Amino acid sequence: MDAILFLIFAAIAVGCGVNLVVQRHPISSALSLVGVMAALAVLYLLLGAEFMAAAQMIVYAGAIMVLFVFTIMLLNAGSERKTDKALFARLFGVPALIGFIVLIGFLIRTLLPKTENVVFGTFTEGTARGVGLKLFTEYLLPFEVTSLLILIAILGAVVLARKEI
Amino acid sequence: MEFFIITGIKAALVAFVLLTTAAYLVWIERKVLAHIQLRVGPYRVGPHGLLQPLADLIKLVTKEGVLPAQVNKFYYLLAPFLAVALALVSISVIPFGKQVEVFGYKTYLELANVNLGILVILAISSVSVYAVALGGWASNNKYALLGGLRSSAQMISYELPLALAIVSPLLMCNTLSLREIAEAQAGFYFGLIPKWHIFQMPMPQLLAFIVFLIAGFAETNRVPFDLPEAENELVAGFHTEYSSTNFAAFFTAEYCNMVTISAVATHLFLGGWNPPLPEVISNWIPPAIFVGFSLLAFYHATQTSPTRPWDKYTFPVLGVVLLGLAGIFTLPLLRDALTPLFWFAAKTGAILFLFIWVRGTLPRFRYDQLMKFTWTFLFPVSVVQLLATGILVAIVN
Numbered sequence: 001m002d003a004i005l006f007l008i009f010a011a012i013a014v015g016c017g018v019n020l021v022v023q024r025h026p027i028s029s030a031l032s033l034v035g036v037m038a039a040l041a042v043l044y045l046l047l048g049a050e051f052m053a054a055a056q057m058i059v060y061a062g063a064i065m066v067l068f069v070f071t072i073m074l075l076n077a078g079s080e081r082k083t084d085k086a087l088f089a090r091l092f093g094v095p096a097l098i099g100f101i102v103l104i105g106f107l108i109r110t111l112l113p114k115t116e117n118v119v120f121g122t123f124t125e126g127t128a129r130g131v132g133l134k135l136f137t138e139y140l141l142p143f144e145v146t147s148l149l150i151l152i153a154i155l156g157a158v159v160l161a162r163k164e165i
Numbered sequence: 166m167e168f169f170i171i172t173g174i175k176a177a178l179v180a181f182v183l184l185t186t187a188a189y190l191v192w193i194e195r196k197v198l199a200h201i202q203l204r205v206g207p208y209r210v211g212p213h214g215l216l217q218p219l220a221d222l223i224k225l226v227t228k229e230g231v232l233p234a235q236v237n238k239f240y241y242l243l244a245p246f247l248a249v250a251l252a253l254v255s256i257s258v259i260p261f262g263k264q265v266e267v268f269g270y271k272t273y274l275e276l277a278n279v280n281l282g283i284l285v286i287l288a289i290s291s292v293s294v295y296a297v298a299l300g301g302w303a304s305n306n307k308y309a310l311l312g313g314l315r316s317s318a319q320m321i322s323y324e325l326p327l328a329l330a331i332v333s334p335l336l337m338c339n340t341l342s343l344r345e346i347a348e349a350q351a352g353f354y355f356g357l358i359p360k361w362h363i364f365q366m367p368m369p370q371l372l373a374f375i376v377f378l379i380a381g382f383a384e385t386n387r388v389p390f391d392l393p394e395a396e397n398e399l400v401a402g403f404h405t406e407y408s409s410t411n412f413a414a415f416f417t418a419e420y421c422n423m424v425t426i427s428a429v430a431t432h433l434f435l436g437g438w439n440p441p442l443p444e445v446i447s448n449w450i451p452p453a454i455f456v457g458f459s460l461l462a463f464y465h466a467t468q469t470s471p472t473r474p475w476d477k478y479t480f481p482v483l484g485v486v487l488l489g490l491a492g493i494f495t496l497p498l499l500r501d502a503l504t505p506l507f508w509f510a511a512k513t514g515a516i517l518f519l520f521i522w523v524r525g526t527l528p529r530f531r532y533d534q535l536m537k538f539t540w541t542f543l544f545p546v547s548v549v550q551l552l553a554t555g556i557l558v559a560i561v562n
Contacts, residue, residue: 070321
C-alpha cells in the first residue's frame with residue numbers, strides 16, 4: 001500500500017516537474033510547481049514526517065507560490081515566445097542531457113556511502129512535538145540564526161521599498 | 166473492509182448534511198437580512214420560502230453554462246472544481262461529537278482523526294486561494310482579474326493573524342488534534358463557569374477569539390471584507406464570467422467554508438460540544454427549547470386568521486413533531502449521543518448567525534483600509550496576545 005502510494009505520488013511529482021519546464025505560460029509553470037510541492041507533501045506524510053507535510057503545504061504551496069502567481073498575474077506576463085535554437089543546442093542538446101543524467105547517476109551510486117533502504121512507518125518523530133523538541137534543543141543555534149537572517153531580509157525589503165515612495 | 170464501508174457511509178452523511186446546511190444557510194441569510202432591513206424575504210416557494218434553496222438549485226443546474234470565448238478553458242473549469250473540492254475536504258477533519266454506539270459498533274462522530282487536524286485546516290484554507298485567483302485570471306476579464314488579485318492579497322495578509330490567533334489556545338491545551346482540543350475544555354470553574362478557552366485560566370482567549378473571527382470573515386470573503394466580489398466596483402469580482410453549475414460551485418464553496426470556519430472557532434474557543442452549564446441543568450435545555458416551540462405552535466393553531474385557513478392543521482402537526490424531538494432528547498440512551506451534537510450545532514449556528522448579522526450591519530471596507538487594518542492593527546494585536554499567553558502559560562507550568 002505504502003509502496004503503491006509512493007510510486008503514484010513520485011510519478012506525479014516528476015510529471016509536474018517536467019511539465020514546469022515544458023509549459024510556455026508562466027501561470028502553468030507556477031501551478032506545476034504547486035503540484036510538485038503537494039506531491040512532495042504526500043511523500044513526507046508517507047515517511048512519517050506529518051508536521052513537515054503540513055508545513056510544506058502551508059508555507060510553500062499556500063504562501064510562497066501564491067505570491068508567485070500573484071506577481072505573474074499582476075505583471076500580466078504572457079506566453080514565452082519560441083526562439084530559433086542555436087545550431088549547437090539543436091545538435092548536441094539531447095545527447096548532452098542524457099550524458100549529464102548518466103554522469104550524475106554514476107556519481108551518486110559510486111561516491112555516496114551505501115545506505116539502508118527506507119522502510120515506511122518506522123519513523124515516528126515527525127509530529128509537532130518531535131520537531132519542536134529538536135528545534136529548541138539540538139538545532140537551536142541554526143534556528144535562531146535563520147530567524148536573524150529573515151529579519152535582515154525583511155529590513156532590506158523595507159529599505160528597498162521606501163525609496164519608491 | 167468494515168472500515169471502508171463505515172467511512173463511506175460517514176462521508177456520504179457528512180457531505181449530505183454539509184451541503185444541506187450550506188443550502189439552508191442561504192435561505193436563513195436571506196431571511197435574516199430581510200428582517201434586519203424590514204422586508205419579508207423569500208416567501209413564495211413553500212411555507213415561508215422553505216423550498217427556495219431547492220428552487221434555486223434547480224434553476225442553477227438547468228441554466229445554460231456559458232463558456233465565454235476568450236477564457237483559458239482548462240483553468241476556467243478547474244477553478245470552481247478546486248473551490249468546492251477543497252471546501253468539502255476541510256470539513257473531514259472536524260469532529261462533531263463524542264463517541265457513539267450504533268448497532269453495537271463504536272465510532273467517533275468524525276470522518277478522520279488527524280493528530281494535526283488544525284494544521285490540515287490551515288493548509289487547505291491557504292491552498293483554496295488558488296481557486297479564487299485562478300478563476301479571476303482565467304476569465305480574461307478585467308473585473309474578474311482585479312477580484313482575483315484582491316482576493317489573493319487579502320487572503321495572504323489575513324492568514325497571519327488567523328494562524329497567530331489559532332496558536333494561543335493551542336498553547337494552553339498542548340495538542341493539535343481537534344478532538345483533544347475539545348476534550349481539554351470540559352469541566353467548570355466553581356461548578357458554574359465553563360472551562361472554554363475564552364474563559365480558561367491563566368489567559369482567557371477572548372482577544373484571540375475576536376481576532377480569529379475578524380480574520381475568518383476575511384478568509385471567507387464575507388462582508389465587511391468582501392472586496393474580491395464588491396458589486397459596485399467589480400460587477401461580481403472573480404466570478405463575473407461564471408454561470409450555471411460553475412457559479413453554483415463557487416457559491417456552495419463559500420458557504421461550506423463559512424460552516425467550516427465556524428466549526429473551527431467553536432472547537433478552538435467555545436469548548437466544542439461541552440455544554441455551557443453543568444450537565445444536571447444543561448441536559449434539560451434542548452428538550453425545554455423544543456417543548457417551548459411546540460407550545461408556541463399549538464398557541465398559533467388557535468389564533469387562525471381567515472386568510473390562512475391551513476394554519477389550524479399545519480401548526481398542530483409541527484407542534485407534535487417538536488414534542489417528539491423533545492422526547493428523543495430525554496431518552497437516556499439517545500441523550501448521551503445527541504446532546505453534545507446539539508451544543509456543537511448550537512454554537513456553530515450562533516457564529517454563523519453572527520456572520521449574517523455583521524453582513525446586515527456593517528458597510529464594506531475600502532481596499533487600502535482593509536490592508537492597513539490587518540498589517541498595522543490586527544497583526545500586532547495578535548502577536549502581543551500570543552506573547553502574553555505564552556508567558557502566562559510558562560509561569561503557571
